[in-house]
Amino acid sequence: MWIYRCNETFADTQASVPSERKTEAFNEKNIFDLGACWPVEFATGLKYHSAQFGRQNGLMSEIHQLDIRVYYEDTDAGGIVYYANYLKFFERARTEWLRSLGVEQDSLLAQDVAFVVRKVLMENKAPARFNQRLTVKSEIRQLKKASMVFWQEIYNENADLLCSAEVSVACVKLSLMKASAIPRDILGVLSGGNGRTFCS
Template identity: 45%
Template sequence: MTTDSSNASGDLTIRVYYEDTDTGGVVYYANYLKFFERGRTEWLRALGVDQHTLAVQEQMMFVVRHAEIAYRQAAHLDDQIRIHTDVTDIRASTLVFSQQAWRGTELLSTATVQVCVVHAVSFKPIRLSTSLRDLLNKALH
């Protein structure tokens, strides 16, 4: 899978490659989790949040705590897929994302992903910084 484009609206467009599929040319189910991970990463990047810098400078990392995914339609080799990402809830040390995978107007998959903020060294949960919380709250849908 490669990233073709992204924008601040929470959309990331990708192309399905052979490595993303099973022998039948259908996207392997677990790869949607990778697609959604890239969507969250690009969503944060569009807000100005670089996760590597966050880990190094603020000792703060995001880790998935819980994920629910539903599959509706299969994606295939060479399909162009749009991953849409929204943050739906912000708590002291967790974020909840709502994500969808689309092929044109056809919904392929949906996911709700809860992400926990942890200390980059100890991996213990920590609170979001005020500046990061304020930035994320502006994007809350």
């Protein structure tokens, strides 16, 4: 269960938004410039194994964990995981995180909705090797009306940090491949059900 509280009132949040933005209607053109998010803190009983996780810009979210095994096909000629495959591990973790919340990708596709990666900032710190069991940790750092930012990390069995990434994801109307607001029911799930984790 996610326990949440608002850090600031809507009036305080609106005060930080330029006056011309207060009356600006949401549209597909401003998907990546939607103004300040309404910070909400999520308190959990989890112990954060990395200083990178936890509070970030006033937001604290529950960490999702996914264990995966490194197969031979994941490695390169040097016997270590090929760098691009970390992106696949991160993608699997985000998908399973959505599934754990009751959101299936095929149901989104049926609604002509898809999440696409807009930007990735990834840092490789140490190699993963064949047959190792890895743990991918994921959390939402920022949630807006039509986009979100994930922080993700991959650890080996010795709890060594191998790779980290900040992933910006946008919601699009699939048939048009244009930016679109995240469906309200999905947004409610992502925000922990309080319905007030963002502002325009």
